[in-house]
Amino acid sequence: MFFYKTFLIGSNVPSLTYASQEELQVGAVVSVPLKSSTKNAVIIEEVSQPSFTALEVCEVTAHYYTSKQLEIAKFISEYYFSSWGEAISLFVPYDKNIEPVVKYENNDIKLPQLTQAQQQVYDALLHKDRALLFGVTGAGKTEVFISLMGKMLQEGKATIFLMPEISLTPQMEKRLQRYFGEQVAMWHSKLTKKKKESILEGIYSGQVRIVAGARSALFVPLQDIGLIIVDEEHDDSYKAMTRPRYHARDVAVLMGQKLGAKVLLASATPSMTSYTKYDVVKLDKPFIQTNKRYTFISGDTINNVILNAVSKNYQRGEQSLLFLPTRGNFKYLYCENCGKTHLCPYCSVGMALHRNHKHLKCHYCNYTEAIRESCSYCGHSPLRSERMGTQEAIEVIEEAIEGIKVEKFDKDSITTANKLKQALRRFENKESDLLLGTQMLSKGHDYADITLSVIMGLDHILGLADYRARERTMSLFFQIAGRSGRAKASEVIVQTGDPDFFKSYVGDYELFIKEELSFLEMMEYPPYASLARILIAHKDEKKVAKITLDTVAKLKSFEEIEIVGHGKAPVEKIANKYRYHILLRAKSRVPLLKSLHGVDCKEIEIDMDPVEFS
C-alpha cells in the first residue's frame, strides 16, 4: 500500500492523506472520498503510513499537473495567500490519454510585412527573455506580436497571448486566424463546457498552438510554451479580485522564468512598475503623424461647448466619440435638503438609479427596490438624481442634436461578443454618428475615422483616494485620445478642472511616467515600496473591529513593515458584512510576506500588491 499527501482541487483544506494500491505519480489527479461525497485531488508527495487509517483513492483520472504547474501554484499560494488547492485550480491539467499528433507543417505561414521600425523592434525582442514593449496606440504592435508567434510556430513552440477583456477578442481573433487559422484558439472563463472541451482537445492534440484570451488563458495546458504576451499590461483587470488574488502580468513573468519562455509585456501607457522593472523597447508611431488638437474645458455636464462640437462634427458627416467614466445609468438618489444619498440597506453604497427599468439597484449585492419618492432620513421630497450616466447623456444629446444616431457602448449594452461586433459594425458602416460609452471605449479597438473625442469626468478618477489615481487617469486619457484620428486630423475635448495636469503631458506619456515615478519615490509607493492590504469582513461589526485591532497589534512587532492605516474600508458594508481593512507597506516584499504569514488566518483576507482600495 502507498500513501500520498493530496490537496483537494479548489478547496481551502491544507492537505489530506489517502492510500492507494498502486504507485501514483506526483501531480496525478485522483478522485477521493471525503465524508459522503467524492472530490478531485492532486497527489503532492508520497508519505509513510500515517497514524490514522487513510481512505483509499477511488479513481485515478487521466489528468495530471506537471511539476512546473505545481511549482507555480505553490508560488501563487504562498505569495498571494491562498491554499495550494485553490491555486492549482487555476490550471487546467494535462491529459495522459491524448497524444500530441504530428505537428503542423509550419514552413508556409504568411506573416505580416513589417515596417522598418517594427522590424527593429522585432529583432530587439528576439534577443530578450523579458521586455516591455512601449508602443503608442496605432504604432503597430500587433504585427510584431504576430511575427513573434510565427517565429515560435516555426520553432515548434506555443504562445499564450493575454488581453485584459474578453470583449476585445473578436477583432483580434479574426486577425490571428487570418495568419494562423486552426492553430489559434480563444480562451476565457465564460466559454461553454462544450466549447472548452473542444478547444482543450485541440490543445492536447497539438493542433492549437496559440491561445489568446483573458487572465485564465495563462493556465491552459499547452505543450512547449515559448512565448507569453501580455497586451495592455497596465490594465488592472489582470489582477484577480477573488482568491487567489494573483496578478496575471506578474504570474506571466514568473511562468516565463520557470518554463524558459519569453515574456513580452506591451502597452501604449505602461505601468510604473513594468517601466522600472523591465527592459523597455519602444515602438514609435509611423511617419504619418496625424494632427490632433486638444481643447480643455471646465464643467461636469454636457454643456454647450460639447454639444456644439458634436453637432458640428455630425453636420460635417463625421464621427465622434464621447467618454464618461461611470457605468450606464449610474446615478444616485440624493436629498437636496439633508444632502444624504439613498444607500443600499445591506452595503454602504449608493443605490444606482436604473430609470428604464424603474428601480433602484445596488451594484455590489444586486439588491433591488422601487424608486424612492422622498428622503428616508428627513422626508424631503422630491429627491434629485445626481451624476451623469450614459443613458442620460444619450437623452441629452439626442434631444439637442436632431437626427444624430448614438451608439451606446458600455457594460449594460455590450453584454455579449455578438453585441460588440454588431455595435462596432454599425459604427464602421457609418450607421451611427456618435460612440458614447465608458471605460470599454478605452479598451476596444481603433476607430480610424473618428475626428472628435470628448472625454468627460476624468476628474472623478483623478479624485479617487488611491495612490495610483493620477496614473489611472493619465492612462485613460491617453488610451481614449489614442482611439481617434488615426487617419485624419482630429480634435480632443477634455473636460477637467485641472487642465494643466493634462496639458503638460499631452503626447508624451513617458514624460508623465518619469515625473510620476519621482512622485511615487518621494511618497514611498510602489514600485519603490511593496504594499499589502488586509480585508476583514463579518456580520458583527464588533468582531471585525476586534480582529482588525488584534491583527494590527500582532503586526506591530514586525519592525520592517509599516502599518499605513487601518479601520473601516471606504465601502463600509457589502451584503450585510461590515468591512475593515489594514494597509501595509514595506521596502520590499520579503518582510511583508514574512510578517503576513505570521498573522494569516481564516478570518482575514490578504491582498498582495492591491489595485483596489474600496
Place this chain on the structure above:
DNA sequence: ATACTAATATCA
C-alpha cells in the same frame, strides 16, 4: 469545500 454537529434563535 462541505458534511456533520453543537449552539443558538424562533415559535406556537
Place this chain on the structure above:
DNA sequence: GATATTAGTATG
C-alpha cells in the same frame, strides 16, 4: 420544548 437557523469543526 420542539424545531429552524446559524456557527463551528473535522474531514484522511
